[in-house]
Amino acid sequence: MRLISLFLCLSALVTAHVVHAGTLVIESWRADDKLLWETVLIPAFNKKHPGIEIKFLPTAPTDYDAALLSRLKSGRAGDLIACRPFDASLALFRQGFLEKLDNKPGMENFPASALFAWQSDDDKSTFCMPIASVIHGFLYNKRIFKKLNLQIPRTDAELISVLDAVKKHRTYVPLALGTADQWEATQTVLTSIGPNFWHGETGRKALISGKAKFSDKEFIAALEYEAKLGTYLNPTASTQTYSDSQHLFALGQAAIYPMGSWDISYFNQVSGLEFGVFAPPVRKLGEPCYILDHMDIGIGINRKSKNKEDALQFLEWIGSQEFADIYTNRATGFFSLSNHLIAVRDPISRQMMEWRSSCESTIRIDAQILNSAQAKWQKELWSVNAQVLNGTIRPRDAALKIHNAYLTWFKPHSQ
Template structure:
């Protein structure tokens, strides 16, 4: 399978926090008189400076002459900022690369160095499925993946114990749990539709696989053998309509941060989110025991499918003056020692290397990673993450335009499915 692993990606290493703006590419990487090299790394993860400082310290144990200048912006601003920098030749030496079509567009524009095992020997530590996310049609590898993420439910374990509840294994049990929480006067689900990316990535891509039979169905959709109007996909949309009564009353005004704060303040029992949320919550003042459960099984299924996405890769600016030093950093990043370090520093942003699950420090991080199966057999890529975002209207746009109204009760599951299928069929040739 040619997949793996959204949003939430990371990496960066910080010693110096500066802006990324007006210097020329000749100034992007600097070399002092004593041979020390500073490489700029542009990122969309702007809340993890402390962790990245630690990573940089470890990297410099092996390469003391190279410093990574971590320059983050916010995720919503990242793509526009990167495109501006690339077009004005002010881009950093290294920068984050989005999974699938968005990353390949940067490669196709001629901005990324092509990489292989001669450049990055530790590529051997990465599975083919993960590498495939950042390979062009000609199989050129244009970014080194360093994490992936998946989707599920974080819950207040203390509240579950107080209410006499257990983790649901089926969707019927899931709604029984929600009803019981509602009866206790607590909002069951912390999730809303104010942030478009939450609607697309978490809600629409994060839980469909439970109903369609996992990755095989998605591959059939890409081949034109399935449609979004198939009964099993409509069943998923019908399931989403049943979430709505258990979401906040003002769901249209609740964004990602609002949902996180509701969960932290114990104003909601369950947070519908992605695994990267474990990093977002690390160090936050939480006064209860937290746990997670994966998407329940649909009727007739015997596998608990887990939807997942590529977190991020790092690519090398083709115009960097220090390509070789950049390759040293990327090779270190996917070494066994570095992957073990990252797995604990950035919980929920799962390592692409073979890190023993039982060695992870955080038990919730360990449990979430185990949900994918010992050989990743339970994973299915989000339905819209791959080829369906390479044309217009993109699947992400179709999700945003239809899933929100579906949850609000403005359209039916059948209408949402028909609208999204019509949008894809207008440009995606295998569906024509």
Template sequence: MKNLGRLTAGLCMLMAFSVGSAQKTQLTIESWRNDDLKIWRDTLIPAFEKRYPSIHVVFSPTAPTEYNAVVEAKLKGGTAGDIIACRPFDASLALYNAKYLSSLNSLAGMKNFTKVAKAAWSTDDGKTTFCVPTAAVIHGFLYNQDLLALVKGSEPKTEKEFISLLEAIKRRNSFIPLVIGTKDQWESATMGYQNIGPTYWGSEKGRLGLLNGTAQYNKGGFLEAFQALARWTPYLGQGYQSLAYPDSQNLFAQGRGAIYPAGSWDIATFRNMNPKLKLGAFPPYTAKAGQKCAVSDHPDIGFGLNAKSKNQAAAKVFLNWLAGDEFAQLYANALPGFFPMATVNYKVNDPIAQEFLSWRKSCDTTFRSSYQLLSRNANPNNENDLWNASSQVLNGKMTPKQAADFVQKNLASWFTPQKGK
């Protein structure tokens, strides 16, 4: 009966804003995604306003590096917009704990999200969700179809097949087998360790093991993932230690490398950089034959309700729309590689984006091990430690065991479930 009441209230609210009114309500969205302003302005907002003509929406982005500080200052000063773009986990949780964001538990559209999808925007006990999970990115590998054809290569399913393919490319000695740099460090962890890691540590079971203290970075699958990462080193391009992220993107886009450890977020980038590049994609390989693949399906962005918004009813109409199939269809195709998290029906037109999306059905899913709780400490910080350790493994400056011990020691120094482990 409680759920029926919530649904009835939600339908009444939707009807109220469907019929229009003499005066439009204006909603302002705060976001750090200034790169997709055109998509909101030309595609998403017009579709919403066509359905709800009594609501006018303004998308007001801030530079990504300035967003956290700017939006918090606006919320404190009472000048923030009605809808707040939410970064995953702690940054948004802090806003909710400060009573800047409202609970969305009663929002009708929240029924369209799984517990895992809501985890990035929920309280530690999982009882309250304060942002609508909007889009995730999926890890995997992109490859140049023409270059793989030159070595008669096929998409690898296991680590053994992956290394064999890299060997074949290396023997040709005319293009880079594996395109990734270590200068910026984060790629080594995000596109390396966190990409292949889930299959070694058992996907969500392993990630939760770090949270409850039954798993450690220097044992079992988490150590094995560092060992697997070290096996990439012989196949990286000359001078990879000095390559920054844009350098690696340029090398791959120019056709100078065969395989690119990636995330789905790079699909649109390569489409724009080189429309003639024949892209292929395969999921993270398994540790051995017969295993089920596992992918990091990582939460990227959500949207919450400013607790002090003067347009609460209209804002909830908009947030419900974000949770539905019309938004999912529009967003998934306007920004290929950023996937709606709602369990609704939508079709992705880009074939490579669709390939990434298909892995949700064929593989186990989890998200990056360091994001929930484990990077809450400023120094040492688990995410930063993984950047450092992963890049040093690829650079040959740390052995996998040294890297794993370093990350584990720092985590155990402050995270209670890991103390003494």
């Protein structure tokens, strides 16, 4: 009896992971989106395509790249592949794992500026359909600002004045930011404030072409400003994690939180927290402003998929107004990259999306070409920026260290 029971249990476990032939399987690292896909997005698609069964099977973000590559190589990967921007997905395309999507239905709804995150270096092949981007800025606690009579900062100098006022009050942490995880130092600070120093895409592309160096004055100036911001962190910032920073701001103990738009949904769930948002400050009023509007996720088709016709139908729907509207308004803080006009309901998200019309958009400086999978330059960037915020390395030395790190492997690319 015990053997029979064990057999039945094992059979049940195997059956739970079996996907029926003809079912479309979506691979993704966005495990937090599982409920949205299963209860909203897939049912919306099935209203028009009731005969196509779809399964959303995510992998933990830290395991996704390696696990996906393994499944692709062994022929066990899903039909639809969630695509990270630039190098990671480009590597999959070069290895022949992703289908070319040029001129496929739905692709016409995306501007060239949205496509280049998922194109070959010569721009001749597009291998993933864009889904959404994230935007960076700063959240602020409205009650603290009102209590201390603070104004929303517009310039670098104004932000320092606000942080000074909070620090002198000695009740609140001026800036809810830690460096234990390191990535925030780069992703939510340097690449957010930096574009107003190196002029967005102009500076980023100059690095790639070899016309600029990370040790040039505009990049050093950005690091110098980052070092100033570091003086307003918690005394224990070096051991403070991303989650700790979120909790600090959520509890009303910090005035300002450097953020990515993905943080909005977390803080929306905090009862009693009143917060607003402001864009990365410009250096001087009247100068052009730049925002980090970074391509975050796309979707492609596995070249070995046996359900390509169904996959293409699903992709066409991903490119529709209906999908863009649902995803933007239900995956709060993720903004459609399509040409469709979207009425954004969340007020913070709506305000951030409106920055697109007043500021020039740019992407993370380490996202394209500079972040070689072999060079691991991104990790060096994270580490050095954390040291800048911690005050353990001077900005000029940090700039040289970053520059020398990519000089060891980098060859300029024409843009």
